[in-house]
Amino acid sequence: MIEIIKSGLYSSIQDLGRFEYENYGVPVSGSMDQFSSVLSNKLLGNMDNDAVMEITMVGPILKFLKETRICITGADISPSINDKSIDVNSIYQIKKGDILKFGKLKYGLRSYLSVSGGFLSKKIMNSRSMYLNITKYSRINKGDSLKIKTLKNINTKRTKININYLEHFKSNIIEVFKGPEYNELTKKQKQVLLNKTFSISNNNDRMAYQLNESFDNILNSIITSLVLQGTVQLTPSGKIIILMRDSQTCGGYPRILQLSKKSINKLSQKHMGNRIKFKLIES
Amino acid sequence: MKFYKLKYKRFGEYSVLVEWPSKIDESILENILLFKSEIEKKYINKKVYLKNSYNSLLISYEKKINYNTKISELNNSYKKIGPVKKQDFNTWEIPVCYDNQFGSDLINLEKNLSMNKDDIIYLHNSKEYRVYNIGFLPGFLYLGGLDKKIHHPRKEKPVLNVPKGSVGIGGSQTGIYPNTSPGGWHIIGNSPINLFNINKTSPCFIKPGDKIKFNPISLKEHELIKIQVESNIYKPIKTKIND
Secondary structure, eight states: OEEEEEOOSSEEEEOSOOOTTGGGTOOOOOOSSHHHHHHHHHHHTOOTTSOEEEEESSOOEEEESSOEEEEEEEEEOOOEETTEEOOTTEEEEEOTTOEEEOOOOOEEEEEEEEETTOBOOOOBTTBOOOOBTTBSOSSOOTTOEEOBOOOSSOOOSOEEOOOOOTHHHHOOEEEEEEOTTGGGSOHHHHHHHHHSOEEEEEEESSSEEEESSOOOOOOOOOSSEEOOTTEEEEOTTSOEEEEOTTOOSEESSOEEEEEOHHHHHHHTTOOTTOEEEEEEOOO | OOOOOOEEEEETTTEEEEEOOSSOOHHHHHHHHHHHHHHHHHTTTSOEEEEEOSSEEEEEESSOOOHHHHHHHHHHHHHTOOOOOGGGOEEEEEEEEOOTTTOTTHHHHHHHHTOOHHHHHHHHHSSEEEEEEEOSSTTOEEEEOOOGGGOBOOOSSOEEEEOTTEEEEEBTEEEEOSSSEEEOSEEEEEOOSOSOOTTSSSSOSOOTTOEEEEEEEOHHHHHHHHHHHHTTOOOOOEEEOOO
16 A cells, blocks of 8 residues: 555546547546656556556655555656655665655656556556546545555665656657648648747646647637547637647547647646747658 | 548548538438448457547547558448448437526526526427537537527636536537536536446447437426436436337
């Protein structure tokens, strides 16, 4: 078990998502930055789809009531075990009673904590990803106990792994494909869309990221149609919305661009005020 | 068998979007559902994720796709679709209590539509509605066929907590909130039944292509059905569509 002493700003259990129920209106969900969550699992020798804890900006305080091994990837939120600071992208041995804390955010936005064997919360509709009304809660709360696997032979040595993927956090280039309504934009609109630097507004969460800059919109709404994670929508008032992991399954705004999978992961590490530029990948 | 001129569009690295003419039409819906089941047949042992809306079908594959190969594959499947089997679809009776206790926006609608409450309720429950799509919220049905006389623009500011089961009118649509959620529709009643059950392999008993009919009930009946639903003994009433 792991006891939650403090929940942090927004921490939730996520695997790679709930795929088979979209036709019933169920969002796919899953970890926002799947490059980092899969890396966290891989470093520990877990399966890619094992559930991890997604930690956003301000970390939780966790008390381990069982021995295990952990790995933290993604954003560096100055993690420490028993007040001794530890590195990201490394494997650590955890003893019963150890306390994991986080501190100052150094880079990125979302951190991924994996434990050996993954978090063992109840699977609902074939996934452990938290999403309100599918799972009981949308995030972990103070006082919760999280089930983890009991390990037999624990390698007690810390393993340092040399992996550096800072470009993932620093780069502001978001690769996109043309969306279904892209060709209805004017030449001028397309130019602005692909050359302007946009900034992320304070409306950004697991469902969608809104951009600050307005855009002259001449497109009409469409009959409610289908969207994907990473679909870029243009609202009637000229706002650009990028749908993220908890996005609804359909929507009525024109879909002007579609982010590549890699770029959804990159965008997940951006927060309010960060700048981005769209780069069209020819297809 | 009617065939439409379909538009294929690449949608990211993994998906193809197929579009039918841009209108809300029951024969288009039937055609989409036939294509969908043809693809399901072809991919029975492989993973492919399908979702449909009023006039489109989205096919998402597990691996990055070669767009041109997929298009010709899909085109071949489209040529094979068979005739509509109407008996595969049901009409479901959805009990709704239109009492003011639930229909918090009825008084406002009476004023704005210059109609009395009984007429609004009658126009709402005297028709059958086709289910085009499930989306927006888990278990939320997109219905077609609301009487023009009771179309009404959405609220300017959405309400934070619309209670579970609320039946509302938003623009040219009507629908039921499967769970408590924010919403901008005008609420005219409440249904005590569960539209979405996370413990079932098919979490919704209603599917696109089915029809629903709202059946007016009293406050007492609402209370009774709610108890039956909570103790898992309520069975929704259905009839097969075979016209």
